[in-house]
Amino acid sequence: MTRESDGFGAAMPILDRLMHHAANERASFHVPGHHGRYLPQPLSAWLGQALKLDLTELPGLDNFHSASDCIAASEELCARHYGAYRTYYSVNGATACVMAALKGACGVPGQRVLVLGPCHMSVWRGLVYADAVPVWVPSPWNPARQAFDPPSPAALDAELRQWQPVKAVFVTSPTYPGFVADVRSLAEVAHRHGALLLVDEAHGAHFGLDPRLPDHSVAQGADVVIQSPHKTLPCLTQAAWMHVSRPDLADGVHEALLFLHTTSPSYLLLASLDAAQAFLRSGQDLVRETLDVLARYRPLEPQSDPMRMWIPTGSRARSARLAERLEERGMFLEYWDASGALAIFGFGQGERDVARFFEVYRTWCEEAGEETPETPWHGAFLYEAPAVLALRPSAIEHLPGRRVPLRGAAGLVAKRPISPYPPGVPALWPGQVISEQHVEILARMWMEGHDIVGVAADGTIEVCDA
Numbered sequence: 001m002t003r004e005s006d007g008f009g010a011a012m013p014i015l016d017r018l019m020h021h022a023a024n025e026r027a028s029f030h031v032p033g034h035h036g037r038y039l040p041q042p043l044s045a046w047l048g049q050a051l052k053l054d055l056t057e058l059p060g061l062d063n064f065h066s067a068s069d070c071i072a073a074s075e076e077l078c079a080r081h082y083g084a085y086r087t088y089y090s091v092n093g094a095t096a097c098v099m100a101a102l103k104g105a106c107g108v109p110g111q112r113v114l115v116l117g118p119c120h121m122s123v124w125r126g127l128v129y130a131d132a133v134p135v136w137v138p139s140p141w142n143p144a145r146q147a148f149d150p151p152s153p154a155a156l157d158a159e160l161r162q163w164q165p166v167k168a169v170f171v172t173s174p175t176y177p178g179f180v181a182d183v184r185s186l187a188e189v190a191h192r193h194g195a196l197l198l199v200d201e202a203h204g205a206h207f208g209l210d211p212r213l214p215d216h217s218v219a220q221g222a223d224v225v226i227q228s229p230h231k232t233l234p235c236l237t238q239a240a241w242m243h244v245s246r247p248d249l250a251d252g253v254h255e256a257l258l259f260l261h262t263t264s265p266s267y268l269l270l271a272s273l274d275a276a277q278a279f280l281r282s283g284q285d286l287v288r289e290t291l292d293v294l295a296r297y298r299p300l301e302p303q304s305d306p307m308r309m310w311i312p313t314g315s316r317a318r319s320a321r322l323a324e325r326l327e328e329r330g331m332f333l334e335y336w337d338a339s340g341a342l343a344i345f346g347f348g349q350g351e352r353d354v355a356r357f358f359e360v361y362r363t364w365c366e367e368a369g370e371e372t373p374e375t376p377w378h379g380a381f382l383y384e385a386p387a388v389l390a391l392r393p394s395a396i397e398h399l400p401g402r403r404v405p406l407r408g409a410a411g412l413v414a415k416r417p418i419s420p421y422p423p424g425v426p427a428l429w430p431g432q433v434i435s436e437q438h439v440e441i442l443a444r445m446w447m448e449g450h451d452i453v454g455v456a457a458d459g460t461i462e463v464c465d466a
């Protein structure tokens, strides 16, 4: 179906239908239970008119699980913008998209997937879902940036030579702090070795909207690209989409995505995806103006997202002080920890807000410049060697677990990810045999008070009981 042939004159097919329905409905004799009229206060006051758009699969509103009308039309408009073969909407975040990408790309169980650099926890769930065999390829920790560097095409080439056959390569770009990989070259290398390239671009739905933004990964030759418009475009939380470039992958990926979805998708979320895809065409002036404002306050660097500002501090105390200074003035960061602090700017954010942010930031820089830095984070070398799993992710999920003291865990198999925080990336993956060196470094970090997700307050971790 095309926009021209289906009678959709407007650029927001889902929202149009919802508004049409809301304008014509005098009384609702259908779900949802608020019937467009009543929710307890103060929620109803906050939601206001939006309540009337919180509808379900009524005549004219299409069906998420077999979209052929307004949902399909909206997805097609989105696909056209990015140049994808198909775009599929998700009301279960990029999490469901990551899982579906892995499942759809792998097809049958037992396929090998190279996972480059740090990745979101949904990758683990996707590997279980796809019954795939991962090879973790670490990215180098960059102490100057206090962040992992994006993976290099040369490193991928070497890994692919070693690990054939590989069904898919999974990479996250941009990284959380906003550093962008050379996706075009990664795609060329992956394809040369007969592997698919799946890109988690959850933080890059706005890429390509201005020449000062990096290109998006569909344009760079990736086979599947996952984006969370709710993170960087004007869109409601939880709404995401994924683009598929290869026709032979589309049905499998879509089916895998629907498998992870409710049969009662929120039309408010679908409407916000619809509005976000319209913004891709109508919002370009706003994007340009926002970047003009940001460029007045700091240089926009190539190979990183100008809409985010990663401030490497190498110190929890310094990061906390910046967060406090901002909060005193009613401004909140996306995130901060002992490696640094992250600010994310939004399209349409007024210059006044940006100026206030930089005023606090510059004062903090002057204060921070006078301090001696703390001892650098020494856990980075936990990530230097690639993790090798003793068991497949799906097998680990089925094994019983037991708790043992971290100090006595060498030689056992991890059941849960163990992630020092920062950087929040597992140093041990489920299924990985725990080495003496892991125990030594992790135990030392834990004793020094470093947060380690997966290590309980009594110093125990969960291992496979087999």
Ligand SMILES: Cc1ncc(COP(=O)(O)O)c(C=O)c1O
Pocket: 092, 093, 094, 095, 096, 098, 119, 120, 122, 172, 176, 200, 202, 203, 228, 238, 239, 240
């Ligand atoms: C890189 C990355 N991928 C995937 C996700 C999951 O996205 P969502 O919250 O939309 O499910 C996140 C969430 O923070 C993320 O940072």
